[in-house]
Amino acid sequence: MNDPTEQISREMTEAIRAERADRAVLEQAFGQVWDTSELERDFFVTGFAAPFVGVTRRSDGVAGSLMFQARPRFYWGFETAPVV
DSSP: OOOTTHHHHHHHHHHHHHHOOOHHHHHHHHSOEEOHHHHHHHEEEEEEETTEEEEEETTTOOEEEEEEETTTTEEEEEEEOOOO
16 A cells, blocks of 8 residues: 655654754744653653654643654654544
8 A cells, every 4th residue: 555645754754863953952943842751741642653643632632743853852843633
């Protein structure tokens, strides 16, 4: 089965990997940033599809996604999922 998003995902992941931004850079660009322990505190993880992670916010049960980079591991850019 051909996934039309696979190439886009691969390109985004490579661009993030090349940046290897530190936390301060990510915070300046995107606002709130989470490390792994902070992510676990604030969200339930529902799935991964690099460079995205599906999450549900613990405080109110809102589903959404975050972007992430592998090294150093940071998550940012919470976007709520559309309600269907």
